[in-house]
Every structure is written in structure tokens, then in C-alpha cells.
Amino acid sequence: MIMKFKARLALVSLVVLIMFLLHNSFWLWGLDDKIPLLFGFMPFAFSYYVGYAVLSVLAMKLVIDLAWPDPTKEVVESFTDGERSV
């Protein structure tokens, strides 16, 4: 079972890598003056990140579905939720 979670964590790493590459996509910079304005006022250098924001929501959804389990009942019952002695 632990291996299974590790495999899902590997997929999450892949998602992060893809998002990192999409952000550092210098090879696309040459398109900055070639792609038409989005909605008449967003040049590519700007609209690219509007799209990136939407993609980020989808990526976070994938991360949550893949590797963000809620704590089990047993774990919740172990929560102290109280004062830590200092």
C-alpha cells in the first residue's frame, strides 16, 4: 500500500515538473509578438499566464485527488487539539 502512495507521489512530482517547465518555457518567448491579442488587450506574455492559472487549478485538483488523503478517523481521534506545554 505504501508503494502505491509512493507511485502517486511520483505522479505528483511529474505534475510539478511539467508546471515548472511550462513556467520556464523560454522557447515560447519568440511567440510574444506573433500570437494575436486575447480579447483585444492581452498579449501572449500576459495571456499565457491567464491560461497557466487555469491549468494550475486543474493541476492542484489532480494533486488533491492523487495524494491528499484526509486523516482517518483513528488519526483524528488522536489529535490533541489542546495546549502544548511550553
Added chain:
Amino acid sequence: MNSVIGIGILISYVVILIAIGAYGARITLKTREDYFLAGRGLGSIAIFMALFASNITAFTIIGHAGLAYQVGYGAYGYVIGWSIFITPFTYYLVGYRSWLLGKRYGYATQPQVFGGIFNSRLIGLVFTVLLLYYTLPYLVVSIIGGSLAFTTISEGAVPYWLASMVIIGISLVYTIPAGMRGTVWTDIFQGTIFLVVAMLLLFAVARSLGGFSEITGRIIESNPAMLQRNLSPAIAPVNWFSFTFTNSIAVIVFPQMYTRILAARSSRNLKRVSLYYPLALAGIFGVSTLLGVWGSVAVPGLVGKDADYIVPMLIQQYLTPAWTILGLVVILAIVKSSIDSQLLSVSHIVIDDLLPWFRRVSTGQAVIWGRMLLVVFAAIAYYVALVRPAAILNIAAFAFSGFSVMLPVMIGALYWPRATRQGAFAALIIPAVMLHLWYLGVLPASTTFGFMPVFPAFMLAIVILIVVSYLTPAPSPEQKEKTFGLFEKVFK
């Protein structure tokens, strides 16, 4: 008439904040947990707005718009592009595991979480010192930036010293009585204000400049370089790449952000925040970028630091005086929502993690001491903001980098059972020293191989953590079980 309405808006705004503080104080229990962590009961909207409002500082409408004015639309991706994804992702990567440990063992700050994982008071102390060292100058710079903007937008009617006093004073009015509950509730109010007003501001400026398409057409005609990232040396690929290791990944290390994650009521609340956070970040920085770029043709000729005040200038020159008042409210909301949480978190760390080295602090005393420390830190921050000593400003200049290079240890502690306290100690200290040597010019710039110093320092932290951990005895099974035993029950 306008001034009467304006003063009315300002007074209403302050009265609402005071009312929130007073009501928060009535239901805040005099316990450490309730005062500093709102009883770990923050719901989705509260945690979302608390993180978002603390994340957005004066830089968003001052420094960022100024950069967009100078380099064009590329400033958007350069400053916030990677943050759009990675900042909410770190709420999962670091935040969720820390939250689990906080719920299980009662940890309330980074020194407690990471000192607890390594079973080392020394690691806790190193976290305490580094977090205070970087947060205090950053707090002062937030006050300076906000006060200058306040003075600019009021056309000098509110002098700098008074602006600083107003910003700090109003923050204290609700933070002292209501603690984290006060800061979070006001964040919901203030975050809503600056999101809504920023959008309205964008449309108002666009309208006065002839419309979205018209102003964009003028930019293409007069300065087409603003559209092309390849033509801006300031955001050249090597800087762009280095910058991905600076502000975006530093956010989760800020104590005011980290503590708020620990205060979430449930895992589901954190998931919702992480899911929708990209849209809020992209939205507010998108507005700031557009205003900055439009400013380059609407108010041309600004050079260097003068460009930072392009948004206040646009408001003054193109909008009615009523907008000036709204602009002041937005500045106040943005600046205060950051500094109140910074003030509270530094007080919290001192009470919980520094003071116990010298004396035992009961839970009731912690709240009293916390309130007194808020006043003390606010007074110090005010004095330093007036004097503006170069040493403080120099530290603030690389505070983001300092926070960033602490992240490898935080991730290592939460994911790698073989990480040792010796490895963590070395990986916290050595990269921090190297950052200082690079930023203060002791080491030549060539030793960073063309990157910003944060990148080699970040890599150094990873290497040191791994090498020193393998060279030192592995943590005991009991120590590992305490942290990773819990994780194994959740991440199956």
C-alpha cells in the same frame, strides 16, 4: 463634497475594523491556543482570505506595477508566474503534513514542528532566530512601502511619519484584543475590499484611457518592446529561472503564513484554499501588471524607483478625487493585512519559542506577554521605519531568499526519515551564511555562475542536508515513529 464622502469612507473603514476587533476580543479565550491560533478553527473562507491577504503586500501595487511599467507584460510571469502554482502546492507539500503534526502534538510554530521532528531544542532555536531575523526587516520594509504609497496617493496631505503611525496604530487596534481571530476576520473584510476595488480600479482606469483595446493599441504603437520578454534584460532567462527559487517558494516559510495553515480547522479547508488560490493570485497581480504597463504610455518618463508609484499617479491624474480615497483604503487594507499578521507571528514566536529558554510561561501569561510584545515590536518597527537604517534595508533585500533556503530542511524533515538534526543544523546555517557573503559582496558575483545567489544557496542546502545526514547517526526508531508513524497512517 468629495472630501466629506472620502472622510466618511475612511472613518467607516476604521470603525468597522475596531468593531471587528472588539467583537473578536469578546469571544477570544485567554489561552495561548485561542489567542495565537484562533483555536485551530479557521474555516475555508477564513483561511483563504487570511493567507491571501497576508500574501499580498504593498509590493503588489507598488514594486510589481513599477516593474511592469519598466519591463512590460513579462513582469507578470516573472514575478508571479511560478507562484500561481507552487505557492498553493507548498500548502500541500509542507502545510498539510505540518498541520497533521500540529493537530497531533499541539505544535503551533515552525520551531516547535521542526524542533519536534528532530527532537532538538537547538533546531527549534535556529528556526526561531532565522525567522525573527528575516521577518522583522521584512515587516519594516512593508511599513515603509505602505507609508510612502499612502503619502504619495494623498499628495503629501498625510506626511510619511503620520502614515506609518496610522498604519501601525490601526493594526494594533484589532490585533491586541483579538489576536489571530482579529487579524483573520479583518483579513476577510480587507481582502474583499482590495480584490473588489482593484477590479473596479482597473475598469475605471481603462475607461479613462479610452478602453482596453485602445490603450493596448497605443502601447503596441509607441513601445512594442513591452510585449516581448526577449527584449527585457531585467527578466532574462537566467534571472527568470533564479527567481523561481525566491518569492514563490518562500511564502510557506513566512511564519505568518505557516502559522495560519496550522490554524485550519480541517484538511478539507486546506484543500479548498489550495485549489482556488491560483485564481486569486493571478487576478490581483494581473490587475497590477496591466496598470503598470498602461502607465508606461499614460504617464511616460518615470525612471527607476519613481516608476514604483505609477498606480497612485494613475489614480491622481486620470480618476476623480473619490478614487483617491478608495486608493487610500486599498493601500491601508493591503499593508495592514500583512503587517498585523507579521507582528502577531513574531510576538507568538518570541512567547512560545524564545521566552521558554529563560522562564516558564503559563497560558494566561502568554496572552498578556503577547499583547505587550505586539506594542513593543510595533514601536520598534515604527522607529526603524522612520530612521530607515541601511543595515535593516540590506537584510530585507534578501529576506525572501533567506526564507527560501530554509525550505529544503522543512521538506527534508517532513519527507525523509533519514534526515538528522546535524544535517538540518548545517543545512540551515551554512546556506544562510553564504547568502550573506554573496549579497554583501564578500564573495565575488562570479561564484554564483550567473544565477541569483538564492539558487546556489538553495542547492547547497539540499546537498548539505543529504551529505551531513548520511555522515551522522540515523535518528532513533522512536524519533522517526513519532513523525512518520503518523504520516503512514494517513498517506496509505
